[in-house]
Amino acid sequence: xxxxxxxxxxxxxxxxxxxxxxxxxxxxxxxxxxxxxxxxxxxxxxxxxxxxxxxxxxxxxxxxxxxxxxxxxxxxxxxxxxxxxxxxxxxxxxxxxxxxxxxxxxxxxxxxxxxxxxxxxxxxxxxxxxxxxxxxxxxxxxxxxxxxxxxxxxxxxxxxxxxxxxxxxxxxxxxxxxxxxxxxxxxxxxxxxxxxxxxxxxxxxxxxxxxxxxxxxxxxxxxxxxxxxxxxxxxxxxxxxxxxxxxxxxxxxxxxxxxxxxxxxxxxxxxxxxxxxx
Numbered sequence: 239x240x241x242x243x244x245x246x247x248x249x250x251x252x253x254x255x256x257x258x259x260x261x262x263x264x265x266x267x268x269x270x271x272x273x274x275x276x277x278x279x280x281x282x283x284x285x286x287x288x289x290x291x292x293x294x295x296x297x298x299x300x301x302x303x304x305x306x307x308x309x310x311x312x313x314x315x316x317x318x319x320x321x322x323x324x325x326x327x328x329x330x331x332x333x334x335x336x337x338x339x340x341x342x343x344x345x346x347x348x349x350x351x352x353x354x355x356x357x358x359x360x361x362x363x364x365x366x367x368x369x370x371x372x373x374x375x376x377x378x379x380x381x382x383x384x385x386x387x388x389x390x391x392x393x394x395x396x397x398x399x400x401x402x403x404x405x406x407x408x409x410x411x412x413x414x415x416x417x418x419x420x421x422x423x424x425x426x427x428x429x430x431x432x433x434x435x436x437x438x439x440x441x442x443x444x445x446x447x448x449x450x451x452x453x454x455x456x457x458x459x460x461x462x463x464x465x466x467x468x469x470x471x472x473x474x475x476x477x478x479x480x481x482x483x484x485x486x487x488x489x490x491x492x493x494x495x496x497x498x499x500x501x502x503x504x505x506x507x508x509x510x511x512x513x514x515x516x
Contacts, residue, residue: 310346
């Protein structure tokens with residue numbers, strides 16, 4: 239797909255997201271008239287909290303317009319399903335199971351195909367007035383149809399999360415995930431890195447929220463890092479379900495020389511999420 243077509247897609251997607259937000263506002267007002275429910279800070283914070291126990295379907299398109307030392311536009315389309323499990327059904331604490339798949343396009347439009355599949359399980363170990371603490375594991379399965387679209391190695395590692403929710407209109411979440419290769423190390427070399435994700439958001443009573451949630455990568459072997467920065471603005475509303483739509487530009491703030499795991503220099507994410515409470 240040419241860069242002209244991608245620029246057109248960005249414009250169309252942005253317009254579609256704006257229309258979606260406006261329709262959501264209209265739907266929210268109509269529901270308020272019928273039931274008295276309101277879009278609120280509490281609703282927005284519940285929806286964007288990564289430890290909320292809710293069935294979720296999340297779609298996100300990441301359009302990458304500039305890749306280091308490569309020409310052309312790339313894209314990552316992510317589908318993430320989240321399955322909540324109540325405390326006591328299997329283990330004595332609540333848990334969230336995430337299944338994450340990708341359809342990726344390399345810079346320049348070729349190749350396009352499946353990316354890797356990631357399974358993630360978080361156990362909510364403590365829930366306090368100030369927030370929650372959780373721990374779990376990640377498993378990355380090398381399902382990519384081409385090596386350019388994913389990793390050829392199985393990867394596994396522990397993960398941790400802590401959320402701070404008792405700070406007014408603000409919310410803060412920290413997610414720390416680790417990935418260690420456990421296959422084909424003789425062929426491709428060992429891979430050991432972490433992803434640290436600081437999430438800081440401010441929410442308004444009208445359903446709008448804004449903040450950051452970059453994914454910072456740290457290579458344990460070399461100490462090299464990739465530190466992107468982003469800014470998300472989104473809108474949360476309630477109809478028959480709960481919804482979350484957002485747009486999120488991202489740029490690479492700093493990358494160590496020679497670090498090749500994340501070569502994205504600039505891109506824009508467009509996302510839409512459905513929530514069904516337990």
